[in-house]
Amino acid sequence: MLKDITLGQxxxxxxxxxxxxxxxxxxxxxxxxxxxxxxxxxxxxxIALAFLVFTIRLSKVPVxxxxxxxxxxxxxxxxxxxxxxxxTPGEPIVSFWRFSLTYEGIAAAFYLAIRxxxxxxxxxxxxxxxxxxxxxxxxxxxMKPLNKIKVPVHEISMMMSIALRFIPILMExxxxxxxxxxxxxxxxxxxxxxxxxxxxxxxxxxxxxSSFRRANDLAMAMEARCYQGGEGxxxxxxxxxxxxxxxxxxxxxxxxxVAIVLGKFFPLHILQV
Amino acid sequence: MPIILNHVxxxxxxxxxxxxAALKDVNLVLQDEQFIGLIGHTGSGKSTLVxxxxxxxKPTGGEIYFNGEDIHDDDFDRKKLRSxxxxxxxxxxxxxxxxxxxxxxxxxxxxxxxxxxxxxxxxYEALKMVGLEDEFFYQSPFDLSGGQKRRVAIAGxxxxxxxxxxxxxxxxxxxxxxxxxxxxxxxxxxxxxxCTIILVSHxxxxxxxxxxxxxxxxxxxxxxxxxxxxxxxxxxxxxxxxLAVPTVTDIMHQVKExxxxxxxxxxxxxxxxxxxxxxxxxxxxxx
Numbered sequence: 185m186l187k188d189i190t191l192g193q194x195x196x197x198x199x200x201x202x203x204x205x206x207x208x209x210x211x212x213x214x215x216x217x218x219x220x221x222x223x224x225x226x227x228x229x230x231i232a233l234a235f236l237v238f239t240i241r242l243s244k245v246p247v248x249x250x251x252x253x254x255x256x257x258x259x260x261x262x263x264x265x266x267x268x269x270x271x272t273p274g275e276p277i278v279s280f281w282r283f284s285l286t287y288e289g290i291a292a293a294f295y296l297a298i299r300x301x302x303x304x305x306x307x308x309x310x311x312x313x314x315x316x317x318x319x320x321x322x323x324x325x326x327m328k329p330l331n332k333i334k335v336p337v338h339e340i341s342m343m344m345s346i347a348l349r350f351i352p353i354l355m356e357x358x359x360x361x362x363x364x365x366x367x368x369x370x371x372x373x374x375x376x377x378x379x380x381x382x383x384x385x386x387x388x389x390x391x392x393x394s395s396f397r398r399a400n401d402l403a404m405a406m407e408a409r410c411y412q413g414g415e416g417x418x419x420x421x422x423x424x425x426x427x428x429x430x431x432x433x434x435x436x437x438x439x440x441x442v443a444i445v446l447g448k449f450f451p452l453h454i455l456q457v
Numbered sequence: 458m459p460i461i462l463n464h465v466x467x468x469x470x471x472x473x474x475x476x477x478a479a480l481k482d483v484n485l486v487l488q489d490e491q492f493i494g495l496i497g498h499t500g501s502g503k504s505t506l507v508x509x510x511x512x513x514x515k516p517t518g519g520e521i522y523f524n525g526e527d528i529h530d531d532d533f534d535r536k537k538l539r540s541x542x543x544x545x546x547x548x549x550x551x552x553x554x555x556x557x558x559x560x561x562x563x564x565x566x567x568x569x570x571x572x573x574x575x576x577x578x579x580x581y582e583a584l585k586m587v588g589l590e591d592e593f594f595y596q597s598p599f600d601l602s603g604g605q606k607r608r609v610a611i612a613g614x615x616x617x618x619x620x621x622x623x624x625x626x627x628x629x630x631x632x633x634x635x636x637x638x639x640x641x642x643x644x645x646x647x648x649x650x651x652c653t654i655i656l657v658s659h660x661x662x663x664x665x666x667x668x669x670x671x672x673x674x675x676x677x678x679x680x681x682x683x684x685x686x687x688x689x690x691x692x693x694x695x696x697x698x699x700l701a702v703p704t705v706t707d708i709m710h711q712v713k714e715x716x717x718x719x720x721x722x723x724x725x726x727x728x729x730x731x732x733x734x735x736x737x738x739x740x741x742x743x744x
Contacts, residue, residue, distance in 0.1 A: 196475070363513050364552040367544040368613055369536050369568035386564065389554035393599065 193352070195312040201243035202313045205429045206322030212436050213310045219443040220299050220306075225451035229298050231443050236305060243313050253308045254301060261300055268293035291453075316348035325423050338414025346402070354395065361390045458524040458620060460487040460510055460542070466518035467505055467677075479505040480516070481677045487621070487655070492647050494664030494685075495657045497674030498699050503657050504547070506674065507623045510655075511542040540569050543619030547626045549610030553598040558609050559584070561598055565617040583616035584609070586649065587642055604635035608642070615646065621653040622646065628663055640667060665689070665703035665724045673700065685724040705729040712736070 201209075220232060240247060274288030311319070324341035331337050362372065365386045372383050467480035479502045487493060487510075497503040508514045509521055512528050512535045521528050528538055546552065555561035562580040571579070584594065587608040593601060598609055607627065615622065624643065628636040644667050647654045658664055664671060664685075671688040673681040675698045681688045689695070689702045692710065701707065702724075709721040709729055719736050723729045 360546065361552055363508065364546045364549065365564075366513060367511060367539055367546065368552075368565040369539050369617065370564070371536070371568065386552075386554045390552055394551055 193312060194315050195245045195249060197244045197313075199242060199244040199313070200428065201239060201309075203428070204313075204432055205423055205425055206314050206318040207326055207423065208425075208429050208432045208436075209310050209314055210319075210322050210326060212432070213307055215436055215440055216306050217303060219440065219447070220302055222444070223447040223451065224295055225447065225453055227450055227452045228443055228447040229302070230452075231439075231446060232302055232306075235439055236302065236309070239309060243309060245309065245312050250305055250308060250312065254304060257300065257304055261297055264300070265293040265297050268296055316345055319348070320345035321419070321423055336414075338417070342414075350395075350398070353398070354391070357394055358387065358391060361387055361394075458541075459489060460621065461485070461522040462487075462509070462519070463522070464519035465506075465509060465516045465521060467502075467509065467514065468517045471517065479677050480509070483519075483677075483679055485672065485679065485682070487653060489620075490647075490651055490653055492644075492654045492667055492669050493656065494668030494671040495655055495674065496659065496661065496664060496671060496700065497680075498659060501674040502677035503674045504625055505677075507544060507625055507655065507657055510621070510623060511539050511544050513539075513544070536569075540565070540617040541619050542621045543614040543617055543623065545611050545614045545622070545624045545627060547629060549613075549627075550598075550603070550606035552610060552613075553606060556597060557595045558589070558598050558601070559594045561609060562612045562616050565613050569617060579616045579618065580612070583612040586615060586646060587612045588638075604631055604638065607631070607635075607639065611639075611642075615650070618650075619652060621655065622650075623655040623657070625657045626659070627656070628658070628660075636663075643667070659700070661689070661695075661701060661703045665706070666726065673698075686722050689724055690722055 216232065216235065219228060222228065240250065269285060269289045269292075270283040272286055272289035272292045274286035276284035276286050278285045314322075320341045323344065324337055327335070327337045327341070366372070370383065370386055372380070372387070375383070462483050462485045465480055465483040466478070469475075469477045469479055483506065495503050495507070505514065509516055512521075515529055523538060523542065526533055528535065553561050555564065559577075559580055562583055563576050566576040566579045589605065589608050589612065593605065598606060601609065611624070611627070627639050627643065631639060640663065643654060643656065646652070656664055656668060668685060671681070671683065671685050672679060673688060673695070680698065681691060681694070689706050692702050692706070695702060702710075705726050705728075706721065706724055709719055709723055709732065712719050712733070713721045717736055717740075719732050723732055
């Protein structure tokens with residue numbers, strides 16, 4: 185069950201995408217997300233699809249692995265799609281009681297679903313090909329200008345990297361405690377919702393206790409190594425752009441221009457609305 | 458009621474680059490009322506193996522029979538299986554969650570749907586069995602010492618009155634005194650409850666004194682299986698896979714190498730003492 189969540193996980197492979205500078209990937213992901221929400225027509229999604237297929241092929245991450253990450257949002261997807269289908273005002277096709285299925289609803293639901301799916305796939309591709317450490321290094325370096333206006337950039341990125349680092353550990357811990365309670369015949373699956381929530385107590389209490397214990401240990405270990413924040417701190421592996429990184433930026437720029445021009449001037453629609 | 462493992466295989470993350478074979482063709486018959494030591498290096502598959510025994514992990518190949526029934530049959534009652542094959546995880550104190558010790562121990566039997574009186578009786582018996590004093594019964598489990606917490610956690614499993622009790626590294630992280638106490642407690646449990654005990658450990662010294670049968674795992678396979686004497690006679694093979702014979706056996710080997718006629722296959726401290734005392738008398742006789 186917990187293994188289905190691929191968001192925030194890293195997939196080890198030897199590919200061009202893995203080797204890119206994390207800043208390129210961050211900027212690329214932001215640009216990609218912007219294009220997803222810029223226009224509402226088919227053209228933009230076809231271009232985004234091409235972009236996705238191309239980068240996924242380059243990254244050597246198996247498609248099945250990426251698609252697995254979508255399982256986590258299936259329910260969210262269904263609910264939002266249903267709301268959009270039946271609650272969008274417009275020209276009704278079928279209607280019953282207070283709800284009516286409209287052309288506008290179909291279009292809205294379709295675009296919403298596509299946007300969500302593409303959003304998840306795109307951002308999980310970034311986290312699958314970038315280690316959490318690289319990711320926060322990239323973020324820290326991109327946000328450095330904010331230091332001027334007294335934003336504690338280093339502290340924020342340190343918190344982020346610790347949080348990301350602890351996701352797999354806490355997942356493992358959850359799995360272990362769950363098994364330990366199941367060995368005492370705890371039942372996490374059957375019963376109504378109240379029973380199910382109550383059944384989580386034996387899982388959540390030990391999980392909280394162990395997270396506090398871990399946080400305490402980590403703080404102690406950091407202080408033992410004289411950690412004192414970002415001031416005067418140097419990096420063992422400072423980020424440096426390579427030739428491929430510049431090429432990737434160029435590729436991104438081309439993608440952005442193509443997406444904007446085609447999306448604006450050659451829009452395709454599924455329904456004439 | 459023996460547990461039978463028939464060609465059990467377990468592969469994690471099948472079909473990805475992270476594929477690991479945790480168990481490879483494991484065949485075992487675990488007889489009733491045996492005291493079994495399961496030994497292996499970190500990552501040898503011993504923890505994976507014991508989680509198969511109560512159905513927490515489903516094997517990717519092969520079958521497991523409890524009481525003659527396949528535990529992964531659709532109509533098999535796995536909840537009942539878990540109460541009969543009790544599994545105490547590594548660092549079991551991490552699973553404690555209730556406001557006081559007594560209610561935490563009640564959790565297992567309560568899940569079995571027993572009447573309240575029976576639940577409380579079992580919890581009381583279990584806490585007595587692990588040797589926890591009455592004064593701690595209504596304290597928060599988080600206020601106890603490491604050794605006491607572990608006893609409470611073990612009591613939480615034996616309160617279900619399992620026929621097979623599996624303990625995964627029950628002495629990890631305890632001081633020598635706590636280790637000794639826990640091991641003696643497990644031996645007492647074995648004598649009083651007449652249940653099968655499977656003691657998982659990476660330390661030969663932990664199991665040598667207690668177990669009547671030792672199973673050695675290596676890279677997901679059963680490497681050796683037999684009585685302590687049989688297993689520890691393979692000193693060299695054990696050292697090759699990064700394990701050692703018990704300290705006393707090692708000492709007797711060294712004494713033998715010095716040219717003294719002693720039995721180097723002893724595995725317990727008392728046998729070794731006897732052997733050395735004998736040797737001393739013999740030597741005195743000749744010189």
